[in-house]
Amino acid sequence: MKILICTSPDDAADIAAQVIARTVVATPDCTLGLATGRTMEAIYARLVMRHRAGDLDFARCGSFNLDEYVGVAPESPNSYRFYMQDHLFGHVNIDAARTHVPAGVGSDLRAAAEAYEAAILQAGGIDLQLLGLGENGHIGFNEPLSALRSRTRVVTLDEATRVQNAGMFGGDPALVPTQAVTMGVGTILDARSVLMVATGDGKAEAVRQMIEGPVTAMVSGSALQFHEDCLVILDEASAAGLSQRAMIAYQMQHDPDLRFLVAGAIG
Ligand code: GLP
DSSP: OOEESSSSSSHHHHHHHHHHHHHHHHOOOOOEEOOHHHHHHHHHHHHHHHHHTTOOTTTTTTTEEEEEEETTTTSSSTTTHHHHHHHGGGGGGGGGGGGOOOOSSSOOOHHHHHHHHHHHHHHOSSSSSEOOOOSOOOOTTTTOOOOOOOOOOEEEEEEHHHHHHGGTTTOOGGSOOOOEEOOOOHHTSSEEEEEEEEEEEGGGGHHHHHHHSSSSBBGGGGGGGGGGEEEEEEEETTTTOSOOOOHHHHHHHOOOOHHHHHHHHHH
């Protein structure tokens, strides 16, 4: 795990967008794993700006999103498919046929989840998986007690998650579906690289558990400690609970990869 602590959420979004852009430039036919949530909005806005400026070509990219609500149709403004269309897909030249979001409606969601796993494999796996962090420490919708080897499946959402995500449902947690389809922790760990972005003081405790806590199914983000190529981008607020700040600052100064990213953000 490499950790970069930025002074502000804007800086965190700048660097995250830069990491994604570099992947797309270096590997034009890459497969991106994409995430939703408020944290991602600033990142997608930056990717759209770069595309409009002519710097970023998504024509050969494919994508797989992490999750979708059960019972919410793709055309509903509450769906993650709609979110992706609204924040990214509708504004860049990615081929719609190569964008994938798990199906939240259908007669056999279990079979659809298995087919989703097969489609990821058929695409050659995910090159870069973008992740946000739930306030309860989840990645995707892998709620507490999710098996660390889990695959794409239907899950029941934690009450805390329904409260956290009520914004998309008019602010009423009761309107947030009780179930979702999510890539599993095992699916996420199979990505060749992982980019986790968490900002704001609401994430500080989850960030602490993800980075410094034991690996536990109670905090699916902690499974990222097993990943060999995982970059975590934080801001000061989300990093506030970490006890190892001096060590992280030292690595930010001396690790060539981290120095390169920081220099790129400033330059
Ligand atoms: C939802 C998504 C997660 C995401 C989380 C963070 O729960 N399923 O994948 O990480 O939101 O959301 P936000 O960025 O809004 O805090």
